[in-house]
Amino acid sequence: MPHQQQIAVIGGGVIGVCTAYFLAEAGYQVVVIERLGNVAEKASFGNAGVVAPGYVTPWAAPGMPKKLLSTLFRPESPVLLKPTLDRALWRWVRMWLAECELERFRINKARMQRIALYSRDILQQLRDHHQLDYEQTRGYLQLFRSERDIALAQPSLGLLAEHGIAHQLVDAEQARAIEPALSAATPLAGGLHLPDDEAGNCPLFTKQLKTIAQDMGVEFHFSKTVTALEVQGKRIGMRIDEREFSADAVVVAAGIDSARLLAPLGIRLPLYPIKGYSATASIRNFDEAPQAALMDESYKVAITRMGSRIRIAGLAELGSVSTDLHEVALRTLAKVGEDWFPDAANYSNASYWSGIRPMLPDGPPVLGATPIRNLYVNIGHGSTGWAMAAGCGMVLADVISGRTPEIDMEGLTLARYARLP
Incomplete structure (x- = not known):
């Protein structure tokens, strides 16, 4: 890596925190942006475990x-x-x-x-x-x-x-x-x-992993809402509470809010x-x-x-x-x-x-790259986010790092929805 690339992960649920952890382990400078006051406070909070x-x-x-x-x-x-x-x-x-x-x-x-x-x-x-x-x-x-x-x-x-x-x-x-x-x-x-x-207790795990990730250098920014994403040359721009920021890459792991962020970029998912x-x-x-x-x-x-x-x-x-x-x-x-x-x-x-x-209507999540350079997704897990979080986080880190994931990605990428209007 010519320099330590900065990657922003949007979403502080178990999916986002696992993604941030594995990206930090891969050597990236990682920030997590979460609109609530702590990790695992929405869909991750009360799930079945x-x-x-x-x-x-x-x-x-x-x-x-x-x-x-x-x-x-x-x-x-x-x-x-x-x-x-x-x-x-x-x-x-x-x-x-x-x-x-x-x-x-x-x-x-x-x-x-x-x-x-x-x-x-x-x-x-x-x-x-x-x-x-x-x-x-x-x-x-x-x-x-x-x-x-x-x-x-x-x-x-x-x-x-x-x-x-x-x-x-x-x-x-x-x-x-x-x-x-x-x-x-x-x-x-x-x-x-x-x-x-x-x-197991999903929010307890997520908070434990957050502490470990912080010790690895991951920064968590709470009570911050990403209102828009935009392409800025080789970087991805983010509007956060009316202020503009950018990163070398962005991972959208914001649960249901992901659709709102992706649609203006032409990425429409059901x-x-x-x-x-x-x-x-x-x-x-x-x-x-x-x-x-x-x-x-x-x-x-x-x-x-x-x-x-x-x-x-x-x-x-x-x-x-x-x-x-x-x-x-x-x-x-x-x-x-x-x-x-x-x-x-x-x-x-x-x-x-x-x-x-x-x-998503068919069940599997959507992981990995998008048609937009340096914009990635980790979304659509439904009620099984806790069951898939660690593996999805590792897959995203592999994809962003240019490594071949350890599992077959067929049917798990944006390609299966490529024909949607």
């Missing part, structure tokens, strides 16, 4: 449209739809429906698992190297309330076998042996156990805000609490043990960009907690959260 490459799957899947329609108006539902005439939403829905075909599902899931498996390996290396403790647990159990849920999971089960991912389809008795505190009163048809998957929810409750009876992480497949809600707390997270609300708490969502989260671990916590006293997840 699951790092499960074996489970990572597109929301667009065979049978999913029918399943969602059948639950849309129930008192407790995995999906909420706020009536809206937003053309962007209905365009996104049309694209999503096209991706629910079996062959598209297989392609998208394979792409997501490729980056997620790589990311889990990188995360484990980070954890071992820096001796990190972020309340991590080992193992992931997917719960099927009905035979219909098992039938809908069949395409995913086939892919697990094809890719050599450790898994075991278990009956109800075996599932309760894996998680002894599971309530016997709640109907259970079976489960899928993924022993190598894991979970990135849509999907609202998610979580509830966090203190454990009052540790013998009745989960040991690791689980997924209620009927409600698409994860249950994660985080130290002395239980995190219940998931759901999807379309048509809303506010962080207001929807009563139906809170009721669904409480129901899932009470159904499976009724004596573990007082769910009525839980702390509730909602946040916006930037989701």
